[in-house]
Amino acid sequence: MSVRERAAAATADSPTVEPSPRADTVAEQQRSARRIAVVAISYIARRDGISVYTESLLVEFLAAAREAGRALTIDVFACGDAAEILEKRLIARLGEDPGTPVAVNVIATAGDGLRTKYLEIPTRVRRGRYDAVVLPNLQPVWLPADRTLAILHDLTYRVAAPHFPFWRRVYMDLLTRFWLMRTRTVGCISESGEADLLRYYPASARRRRLQLPNGLPEKIAAQPRPSTDETERALTDNVIDLLFVGRLNRLKGFDRICHLCEWLEAYCAEQGITARIHVVGKDTAESAELLGALRCNHVSLERHGYLDDEALNALYRRSGFCLFFSRNEGFGLPVLEGIWQGCVPLLSDIGVFREVMGEGYPLFADDERGQSATVAFIHRVRTDAAYRGEILARMEDALSRWETGYARAARRLLDWAQRPAAKKGEVT
Missing domain, CATH: 3.40.50.2000 (Glycogen Phosphorylase B;)
Known part of the structure; x- marks a missing residue:
């Protein structure tokens, strides 16, 4: 009811029922x-x-x-x-x-x-x-x-x-x-x-x-998780899929993603591969300016607008990496959403992400060195199986900490x- x-x-009349002891x-x-x-x-x-x-x-x-x-x-x-x-x-x-x-x-x-x-x-x-x-x-x-x-x-x-x-x-x-x-x-x-x-x-x-x-909310935990083979494919494929979820503005770090495209462009050209950045989020007054600055051949940007939970989780599962370069967050629930689907988080160096992921997980500064380090991390995760396993284990540790x-x-x-x-x- x-x-x-x-x-x-x-407000309606109802018969009297004798309560049990x-x-x-x-x-x-x-x-x-x-x-x-x-x-x-x-x-x-x-x-x-x-x-x-x-x-x-x-x-x-x-x-x-x-x-x-x-x-x-x-x-x-x-x-x-x-x-x-x-x-x-x-x-x-x-x-x-x-x-x-x-x-x-x-x-x-x-x-x-x-x-x-x-x-x-x-x-x-x-x-x-x-x-x-x-x-x-x-x-x-x-x-x-x-x-x-x-x-x-x-x-x-x-x-x-x-x-x-x-x-x-x-x-x-x-x-x-x-x-x-x-x-x-x-x-x-x-x-x-x-x-x-x-x-x-x-x-x-x-x-x-x-x-x-x-x-870890039920909306995440109720979703099926990808197999090991699916995660491996997403992380090592010759087309790198990266996912950004959030408003298209500087507060959410979308300007940093635009700068990262320049570094990814050089990396993809050197490796003979391509990258796709999937963008799920609302436009803001800053969107046109930020998007207009993109000039890439090996990196494409695909806009998805609003997606329901099922479609968003499918996109997380398809992507090898998720991008969260916010200037600040209260917690960052989408990080756990990405981890649940085997999507490796690329994170800004802010306190709450250190709290969510635990000490030792790589975080990236908001400068040129941070951009370079982000691409180096992507390359190492893609090419070094032992390191990839270490990062995936750290992600599972984060899930277990926040499960309760x-x-x-x-x-x-x-x-x-x-x-x-x-x-x-x-x-x-």
């Missing part, structure tokens, strides 16, 4: 359960990075609560059609009737406009007198300060400030300061993000910072949600 159908059915016990536990609100107003039908994080963390949180036998009532507020999609995802992963003292309600709104997101839902949450409130990413909403955990995804607008318009930097700065003033606990999805928070906002040292890491990321985050979130609300002036 959909969210809307269930809401309509709740077990149902009686569960109902009693639920009456005394702690009440938690998850304000998922950023969850969208297309399921972007924040949506996948919200969904995956919520699934693991519910699983952890059930396993621990905690009595919780969890209201998940979501907007419009996205609410129904979120509910279907939760049911698909966890089932509809767990028979446990964990009650989950996905509360849908008719629309998804600004008034709904930033006025109506926060008002309902404040009036609901919840014991704990979770905001999966920073939003300009007024929620109970002493009971709300707001999750910070990144401070890219500070780390890579020149790539943001002034108004955006001011807005994001005010939003971050707003939450640092109001909440006593801030969630961070990476250690790098937490380090940036302490660097740019020293006042955050007086707040409890909860590590709620990203992980959401589960670790969920256990910490559950522990936080079970604590009594902080008193004024107290850090939880």
Whole structure:
């Protein structure tokens, strides 16, 4: 039954059913359960990075609560059609009737406009007198300060400030300061993000910072993996396929990819091979300028626009290398997506990629030496079987580290949600 159908059915007359003893016990536990609100107003039908994080963390949180036998009532507020999609995802992963003292309600709104997101839902949450409130990413909403955990995804607008318009930097700065003033606990999805928070906002040292890491989501783990032979072919073929996923701008490092084409051009000419760079992402105001600078004979660039998960995974599987030269990232989930499909990541030298891949995996600087080193790495992976095996092993190590990321985050979130609300002036 959909969210809307269930809401309509709740107003209709229904026959009285005598509860079983077990149902009686569960109902009693639920009456005394702690009440938690998850304000998922950023969850969208297309399921972007924040949506996948919200969904995956919520699934693991519910699983952890059930396993621990905690009595919780969890209201998940979501907007419009996205609410129904979120509910279907939760049911698909966890089932509809767990028979446990964990009650989950996905509360849908008719629309998804600004008034709904930033006025109506926060008002309902404040009036609901919840014991704990979770905001999966920073939003300009007024929620109970002493009971709300707001999750910070990144401070890219500070780390890579020149790539943001002034108004955006001011807005994001005010939003971050707003939450640092109001909440006593801030969630961070990476250690790098937490380090940036302490660097740019020293006042955050007086707040409890909860590590709620990203992980390997079901949308990746449910996909079949390529065979060893498929991966070998993709990495050693005479046509090198490389994949870029992201917006076509300097923030995502697309200018570095354009420069890399010049180095690849010389390398391909020397080796008697060709290269194709597949581009999946939206155009920006910088796209025409960046694309217009490309002049290559041995390297071609193929635009794919938006692709669904199935088509994108097929492209990862086909490509030997994936390109992520961002100036900053909150986590970099597409890196794990590429690794799952045997696609070797070529990464910029930023802290979060070191965190994701582990010490020792090659990262490349944003200069001429970095471009040269990138091509040398491609050549070595293609031609040195022992080194190729070492790199593939490092990639598997990264997957194994992040496979339980959401589960670790969920256990910490559950522990936080079970604590009594902080008193004024107290850090939880």
